[in-house]
Amino acid sequence: MTVTRDPGATALKPFTIITGATEGIGHAIARRFAAQRHNLLLIARSESKLSAAPAELRKAAGAEVHILPLDITTSEAPPEIDVAVAKARGYAHILVNNAGIGLSGAFAEHQSEEVERLLDLNIKALTVLTHHVLPGMR
Numbered sequence: 001m002t003v004t005r006d007p008g009a010t011a012l013k014p015f016t017i018i019t020g021a022t023e024g025i026g027h028a029i030a031r032r033f034a035a036q037r038h039n040l041l042l043i044a045r046s047e048s049k050l051s052a053a054p055a056e057l058r059k060a061a062g063a064e065v066h067i068l069p070l071d072i073t074t075s076e077a078p079p080e081i082d083v084a085v086a087k088a089r090g091y092a093h094i095l096v097n098n099a100g101i102g103l104s105g106a107f108a109e110h111q112s113e114e115v116e117r118l119l120d121l122n123i124k125a126l127t128v129l130t131h132h133v134l135p136g137m138r
Contacts, residue, residue, distance in 0.1 A: 010089055012089055012090055012091045013039050013064070013088070013089060013090040013091075014038075014039060014090065014091060014093030014094075015038075015039045015040065015041050015066075015085055015088065015090040015091065015092060015093055015094075016033045016038040016039065016040050016041070016093060016094040016095075016096065017040075017041045017043065017081065017085070017092055017094070017095050017096065017133070018030050018033070018040060018041070018042055018043065018096040018098055019043045019044070019072055019096065019097055019098050019099035019125075019129070020043075020044060020098040020099030020100060021040075021042035021043060021044055021050070021053065021098065022042070022044040022046055022049035022050055022053060023049065025098060026044070026096075026098040026099070027053065029096055029098060030042055030053065030057060031057065033063075033094075033096075034057040034058075034063040034065065035063075037063055038063060038093075038094070039063065039064040039065075039066075039088070039090060040057065040063055040064070040065045040066065041066045041067075041068060041081070041084055041085060041088065041090075042054070042065065042066070042067050042068070043067075043068045043069075043070050043072060043081070043099070044069065044070075044099070045069065045070070045071050046069065047067075047069035050067040050068075050069055051067065053065070053067065054066070054067060064088070066084060066087075066088050068080065068081065068084045072099055072121070072125040072129060073117075073120040073121050073124065073125045077125065077128075077129070078128065078129060078132040078133075081129070081132075081133075091136060092133040092136055092137055093137065094137075095129060095130060095133050095137070097125075097126045097129060097130060099121060099125070099126075100121060100122045100126075101117065101118055101121055101122065102118070103115070103118055
């Protein structure tokens, strides 16, 4: 069988996907990847914070930057990430699972909802997203 390439087709671009990308360590990581001219998909729950990031990153390094306001703890998160990367004509190359929360104080004093949210974000979402993108990255 002969495989021909459509000369009009555009090759898919590698994307670095960063969760929790709006502030702190996540934002610093995004700046580092942008400086190395990685195409970025920035993910966080806050659309207003996400909207400010692309202009800064594009201006600083000329990187292609896309945003996706998304709660990564939902079951819809992996397919929504797939859609966003596909719309950008890309594929997941690097995943930075940076989103996370912490609790302070005595463990016994935290509401069970707070603990469940911590587990959902810091463990479950991290594991689910990694498992989801890993086959394509390999």
